Amino acid sequence: MQSSTAEPTIDETDDQVSDTPVPAPSPLIFLEPVDDAGVCTTDGWCA
Amino acid sequence: MSTSVFGRAAEPIVIDVWSDVVCPFCYLGHAVLEESVAQFPYGVEIRYHSFQLNPGMKVGQSIRADDYLAAQVHLPKEQIEASHAHLTERGARSGLDYRFDNVLMVNTLDAHRMIHLAKAHGQESAMVKRLFRAEFTETLNLADHAVLADLAAELGLDRAEAVTVLETGGYEKDIRADIAQARQLGISGVPFFVFDNRRAVSGAQPIETFRRALDLIRQDRAAQPA
Numbered sequence: 001m002q003s004s005t006a007e008p009t010i011d012e013t014d015d016q017v018s019d020t021p022v023p024a025p026s027p028l029i030f031l032e033p034v035d036d037a038g039v040c041t042t043d044g045w046c047a
Numbered sequence: 048m049s050t051s052v053f054g055r056a057a058e059p060i061v062i063d064v065w066s067d068v069v070c071p072f073c074y075l076g077h078a079v080l081e082e083s084v085a086q087f088p089y090g091v092e093i094r095y096h097s098f099q100l101n102p103g104m105k106v107g108q109s110i111r112a113d114d115y116l117a118a119q120v121h122l123p124k125e126q127i128e129a130s131h132a133h134l135t136e137r138g139a140r141s142g143l144d145y146r147f148d149n150v151l152m153v154n155t156l157d158a159h160r161m162i163h164l165a166k167a168h169g170q171e172s173a174m175v176k177r178l179f180r181a182e183f184t185e186t187l188n189l190a191d192h193a194v195l196a197d198l199a200a201e202l203g204l205d206r207a208e209a210v211t212v213l214e215t216g217g218y219e220k221d222i223r224a225d226i227a228q229a230r231q232l233g234i235s236g237v238p239f240f241v242f243d244n245r246r247a248v249s250g251a252q253p254i255e256t257f258r259r260a261l262d263l264i265r266q267d268r269a270a271q272p273a
Contacts, residue, residue: 026256037250
């Protein structure tokens with residue numbers, strides 16, 4: 001199942017970075033997607 | 048933005064949400080986010096941003112969503128039905144009533160105009176919620192100007208102003224700016240949530256994920272120098 005389609009910058013888990021804030025401007029820090037996460041994409045499908 | 052004597056920790060956490068009103072997972076994500084915010088004991092400001100899943104559809108046209116998906120994605124009917132059943136079950140747990148049999152797919156440009164109009168009158172969240180219910184439970188045609196104007200009036204907005212916005216292509220720049228910002232962030236799927244311009248959640252994730260994001264932002268702020 002598709003869990004995430006938007007991965008513009010960093011794909012870190014919150015556990016890895018929660019105590020180490022980076023100075024602004026910073027790239028987005030993704031919370032780790034879960035299997036059940038649902039996304040609809042511009043190619044027309046939702047999963 | 049100025050910082051109060053209580054520091055940044057006292058300021059509301061800003062959540063920027065990109066979504067489209069024909070996106071079933073956006074409806075679910077909106078509901079789960081609201082639930083997590085209601086349980087969070089600190090201030091939160093939610094800002095909605097336009098995103099279009101089907102910008103190529105002719106404005107004003109409507110087609111049964113299942114037929115659109117079958118033609119667009121070439122998936123078997125059984126697979127579409129299984130996906131709907133899964134989402135219906137998840138939605139029910141959040142108090143949502145999906146009626147996929149009659150849901151219509153439209154170009155949502157005009158619906159986004161109504162969200163921006165509502166935003167100008169402090170009714171952004173109410174309009175987003177109302178449009179989702181219109182799309183997925185009432186299965187209304189959100190390409191129909193009369194339907195959109197009625198929804199605006201129902202929220203206490205001026206119906207004549209809504210009609211003018213629809214007929215004159217109002218808020219086009221704001222909608223395009225939202226979509227451009229999404230592109231800048233690399234967003235190709237919705238719903239997409241950005242917390243304090245720092246942490247991102249992609250998709251209609253469980254409430255625990257949203258709670259964790261809010262907690263992490265509190266930690267981030269506490270770790271920042273005053």
